Amino acid sequence: MSVQVLQEFFVVATRKLKAAVEVATAREVVRSYSSWVTAPTDVDTILRASEIAEVAQISFWDGMILAAAERSRAATLFTEDLNDAQVIAGIRIVNPLL
Secondary structure, eight states: OBHHHHHHHHHIIIIISTTOOOHHHHHHHHHHHGGGOOBOOOHHHHHHHHHHHHHHTOOHHHHHHHHHHHHTTOSEEEOSSSOTTOEETTEEEEOTTO
16 A cells, blocks of 8 residues: 555545545544555655656556555556556556446
């Protein structure tokens, strides 16, 4: 898991859900999952994210998540933000809402 995934969770949970999660609750979830963060964000991750975003024609922020997933050797990324069954940077995208 990457820091970007936890950032995305926090924003979605506290601002985008119809039944938004309390900020303190979301913060506790982030804290509880922090030990799962295995992909550091460094300059190489940022550069790789920009390459992925450019080639795949996606946002830089989605590129950051994919760059971190790639660095962690993830095979699958669950997200509603990208196209289901698409493969980007060798990572299969699955939309869990379909």
